[in-house]
Ligand SMILES: Nc1ncnc2c1ncn2[C@@H]1O[C@H](COP(=O)(O)OP(=O)(O)OP(=O)(O)O)[C@@H](O)[C@H]1O
């Protein structure tokens with residue numbers, strides 16, 4: 001009989017050294033989230049992705065030093081060198097209203113003659129400035145759109161999962177309907193409608209992208225909340241007599257939110273791509289605003305002679321591709337780490 | 347079984363059916379008959395063991411008693427109070443009296459909270475203590491379960507299974523309850539530490555005059571700790587008796603089968619025993635057999651067993667059994 005026998009000696013239980021040693025980060029993130037982080041940092045692809053993202057962050061932060069603006073209180077205005085439409089090749093010198101020469105230029109080039117490093121595009125807009133300051137625009141729009149869609153998605157998804165029943169059913173049908181809309185087309189139409197009302201700026205495109213971008217997050221967080229809701233520690237909280245609202249905010253959301261949070265931060269790349277698409281189609285900022293889509297759109301009229309003027313499309317295009325690739329590499333690795341939990345992602 | 351003063355918990359014909367929904371319109375197409383008419387008393391200060399195979403409804407019984415599920419039917423009287431008639435807030439208040447210890451020490455602690463937060467939460471949400479007092483009480487509770495108070499700032503995943511289970515025990519004790527449902531508290535632990543946790547539970551029971559409903563899936567686990575034992579099969583209790591009585595003179599064929607599967611140390615006595623081998627699988631609780639639940643596997647089943655449900659009756663003082671032919675086993 002495997003009967004348990006009393007020993008009456010619980011001093012044996014005073015293990016003090018048996019505790020598993022764990023690092024600060026694991027402690028802070030909790031075991032599941034820590035596993036995700038470690039998984040990400042182990043994949044070579046995601047490391048390349050992190051490096052790319054890091055480079056762009058540095059460019060964005062250092063923009064005023066890399067490419068000092070002509071008009072410091074309106075730095076996002078791409079400086080122009082005249083008004084002729086034909087693009088000027090890379091390395092051609094500045095002729096009018098030369099912007100301040102950056103400190104790094106003379107030591108490297110041996111001259112203080114500031115040139116159009118990457119040439120000028122249609123209307124003599126400087127491609128280099130457009131790319132450098134466009135990096136800031138990319139992060140700004142990416143962050144604003146991502147944070148907004150994330151918050152909306154979290155709120156709608158939580159409400160849906162928390163109330164369940166009819167509320168959940170209705171919300172999920174609305175999500176389905178939104179998901180059937182062709183994303184870029186819907187965003188394009190909404191942005192086009194908004195532009196005359198609120199003027200040419202970043203906002204029409206931002207609002208449009210947010211309006212049609214929250215559904216994925218709502219679905220994921222809903223799924224995660226529903227799964228967390230069944231865990232024993234939620235049952236334990238109810239046994240203790242914890243109120244529903246505290247169970248939601250203290251027990252469920254902190255455990256459910258991490259995958260959504262990571263996915264959101266990696267969606268910045270996609271947001272920037274959609275934004276560039278709208279911008280390329282002429283919806284968004286006023287002409288001359290430093291924004292990759294805008295810089296690319298200058299090339300529209302020169303498509304037939306791109307073998308001469310290749311630099312007006314290759315450099316901004318390459319920048320955009322590298323930026324999106326950085327986020328996507330990390331995102332793909334993340335999907336692998338999260339794999340079994342990715343059901344329900346749009 | 348009428349309520350009297352030394353009865354702390356009185357469960358009367360408790361039924362818990364989980365509805366099953368199907369299709370686009372989420373119509374109810376059936377129900378899991380998890381608990382199907384269960385009655386018993388738990389006396390103050392005693393441990394009632396509740397034993398049965400996996401899926402027979404033990405956890406559901408414990409959880410429905412604690413009002414974690416809304417019972418389909420039946421009555422639960424705790425210290426005279428009808429729990430099902432309590433309002434939400436009244437029930438929340440009542441929870442200070444009745445706690446639970448979980449089977450899986452990994453799943454029952456929130457991984458994002460420190461030990462201090464976990465053990466202190468009951469005190470906080472019931473305003474039983476504030477600020478520094480919570481810290482002191484937590485330290486004291488950790489000492490009670492033989493954990494060092496210096497662990498208070500750590501997270502659950504830094505501990506071993508046995509240590510986590512003791513954190514769960516400390517949380518259950520925080521509000522000084524009188525009744526604790528122990529839902530297989532040792533099944534998930536290494537054999538080497540099961541005894542430690544059982545001993546701890548016994549010491550605490552003595553110290554605080556606790557009443558336990560102790561759930562386990564085999565009879566050997568509850569033998570040591572229980573004063574009385576109830577055997578459950580497919581949503582119903584088939585037999586309930588004082589521990590020694592149940593182990594020495596089981597009256598239900600199912601209990602006999604369970605006991606014959608338990609090895610006993612004396613080889614001679616072991617050889618003399620009549621072995622009852624159960625055939626077939628446990629039927630689905632969605633569609634339980636008519637009449638006696640056990641009839642599909644019972645070696646002595648007869649016609650009447652399919653027709654009428656055997657009454658849960660007292661055959662000897664304190665010895666209840668639900669079988670038409672239990673008299674055969676009386677000596
Ligand atoms: N929330 C629920 N919804 C639907 N069915 C459930 C639910 N909880 C339990 N069940 C079903 O009710 C039956 C009894 O489950 P329960 O967990 O009470 O069994 P148990 O005796 O505790 O088993 P175990 O030893 O595995 O813990 C099972 O068939 C189970 O699938």
Ligand code: SF4
Pocket residue numbers: 598599600638639640641642644645646647648651656668669670671672
């Ligand atoms: S009632 Fe019939 S089927 Fe049920 S245990 Fe007794 S003899 Fe077996």
Ligand SMILES: [Mg+2]
Pocket residue numbers: 404405406529530
């Ligand atoms: Mg169980």
